[in-house]
Amino acid sequence: MDNIIDIPVEFKQLFDDNWREAAVYGGRYSLKSHTVARYLLIKARESKKRIGCFREFQNSIAESSHQLLSDLIKQYGLEDFKITDNSIINTINGSDFLFKGLWQNEQSIKSIEGIDIGWVEEAQTVSEKSIEILTPTIRKENSKIIYTYNREDEDDPIHQRLVLEGRPNTLIINTTYEIALKYGYLPKDILLEIEDDKKRRPNLFKYKWLGEPNKQIESKIYKDWAIIDEIPHEAKLERYGLDYGYTNDPTAIVAIYRYNNAFIVDEITYQKGLSNKQIADIFSNQPQALVIPDSAEPKSNDELVSYGVNILPAVKGQGSVLQGIQFVQDQKISVTKRSVNIIREYRNYLWMVDKNGKVLNEPEHQFSHSMDSIRYGIQTLNNDGGVFKEQKNQFLITRNRQIENSTR
Numbered sequence: 028m029d030n031i032i033d034i035p036v037e038f039k040q041l042f043d044d045n046w047r048e049a050a051v052y053g054g055r056y057s058l059k060s061h062t063v064a065r066y067l068l069i070k071a072r073e074s075k076k077r078i079g080c081f082r083e084f085q086n087s088i089a090e091s092s093h094q095l096l097s098d099l100i101k102q103y104g105l106e107d108f109k110i111t112d113n114s115i116i117n118t119i120n121g122s123d124f125l126f127k128g129l130w131q132n133e134q135s136i137k138s139i140e141g142i143d144i145g146w147v148e149e150a151q152t153v154s155e156k157s158i159e160i161l162t163p164t165i166r167k168e169n170s171k172i173i174y175t176y177n178r179e180d181e182d183d184p185i186h187q188r189l190v191l192e193g194r195p196n197t198l199i200i201n202t203t204y205e206i207a208l209k210y211g212y213l214p215k216d217i218l219l220e221i222e223d224d225k226k227r228r229p230n231l232f233k234y235k236w237l238g239e240p241n242k243q244i245e246s247k248i249y250k251d252w253a254i255i256d257e258i259p260h261e262a263k264l265e266r267y268g269l270d271y272g273y274t275n276d277p278t279a280i281v282a283i284y285r286y287n288n289a290f291i292v293d294e295i296t297y298q299k300g301l302s303n304k305q306i307a308d309i310f311s312n313q314p315q316a317l318v319i320p321d322s323a324e325p326k327s328n329d330e331l332v333s334y335g336v337n338i339l340p341a342v343k344g345q346g347s348v349l350q351g352i353q354f355v356q357d358q359k360i361s362v363t364k365r366s367v368n369i370i371r372e373y374r375n376y377l378w379m380v381d382k383n384g385k386v387l388n389e390p391e392h393q394f395s396h397s398m399d400s401i402r403y404g405i406q407t408l409n410n411d412g413g414v415f416k417e418q419k420n421q422f423l424i425t426r427n428r429q430i431e432n433s434t435r
Contacts, residue, residue, distance in 0.1 A: 085128030268400030
C-alpha cells in the first residue's frame with residue numbers, strides 16, 4: 028500500500044506557520060475537505076497533536092468528518108492510526124482526533140483543552156455565537172483553525188469574518204473543480220454535469236461549481252422560507268414526511284408542525300443505508316404523529332405497518348407532484364436552523380431546464396429528498412379533504428383487513 032499522501036500544490040500554504048485561521052472555500056468537487064483531511068493526518072503523524080473536528084450541527088458521529096478521515100486512513104494504509112467508533116488515535120505518538128457539534132453545546136466546547144488544530148467543516152452554517160465560543164477555546168500557542176465551506180449567502184458569518192472583513196494572520200484559499208480536473212480526481216460523469224450546467228444554467232453553475240453565493244434564480248422552486256432557531260413550545264406536531272432511500276439516495280424524515288397558520292419543518296433523519304427496521308426504530312423514538320411515506324414503495328410501507336408505525340401513503344397520480352408543490356408554495360414555511368440538509372435542498376431544489384434554457388414544470392431529482400418528504404406531509408394537511416380523505420378511508424379499510432388476517 029502506498030503511504031505517500033497527495034496534497035495539491037494549491038494547498039501547500041496550509042503547511043506554513045504564519046497563519047492562525049484559514050478560510051478554505053469554493054464549489055463542489057474542489058478538493059477542500061479531502062485535502063484538509065489529508066493535511067490533518069500528515070500533521071498527526073509528524074508529532075503529537077490534538078485535533079478537534081467540528082460542525083455546527085452534529086447529532087451523531089455519522090454526521091461528522093470521522094468517516095472521511097477513516098476512509099483516508101484505510102486508503103493510504105496508515106496502520107499507525109487506531110479507529111474507534113468515536114475517535115481516531117495515532118498509536119505511535121498519541122495524536123488524537125475528537126468530534127463535536129457546536130450548536131447548543133457551549134459548555135462542552137469551552138471545556139476542551141489542548142487543541143492544536145481545529146477543523147470546522149460546512150462552516151457556512153456556523154453562527155456568529157459559535158465562532159465567538161470556538162476561537163478563544165482553541166487558545167494553545169501556535170494553534171490553528173481551518174474553516175472549509177461552500178458559500179450560501181452573501182452574509183455567511185464565517186466569510187464575513189475572514190474574507191470580507193479580514194482578521195490578522197488569516198490564510199485564504201479559494202478553490203474550484205478545476206483543481207480536481209487538473210489532478211485527475213474529477214469523474215467523467217461529473218465533468219459532463221458541470222459542462223451542462225455551465226451552458227444551460229449559468230447561475231446554478233456559478234453557485235454549485237464556482238462557489239459563488241446562491242442567488243434567487245428563475246428555476247428555484249421554493250422561495251422565502253424563514254430559518255428559525257427553535258420550534259416554539261406552542262407548535263403542534265401534525266405529520267412526519269418520509270422519502271425512502273438506501274444505496275444512492277438518503278432516507279429523509281421530516282417532522283411537520285403547525286404554528287400560527289403556518290408550518291415549521293424539522294429534520295429528523297437524512298441518511299443512506301437505512302433498513303425499514305431502522306426507520307421504524309427512529310419513529311419509535313419520536314413523538315407520535317401520522318407518517319406520510321412515498322406510496323410508490325408499498326412493500327416498505329407494509330413492513331413499517333408490521334412494526335407498528337402509523338402510516339398513510341402519500342397521494343400520487345397524474346399531476347399530483349405539481350399540485351403538491353403548488354400547495355407547498357402557497358404556505359408560509361419556516362425551517363429549523365439545525366435542519367442543514369433541508370436548508371441545503373431548499374436552496375438547490377430546481378425546476379428542470381430544457382436544452383434551450385426553458386424552465387420546465389418538472390423538478391430535478393437532485394436535492395429532492397427532504398423536499399418530497401415535506402410535500403408528502405404538508406399536502407395531506409390541505410383540510411384533510413378531497414382525494415386525501417378518499418385515499419385515507421381506503422387505506423384504513425385495507426390496513427384493518429391486514430390486521431384481521433394477521434390475528435386469525
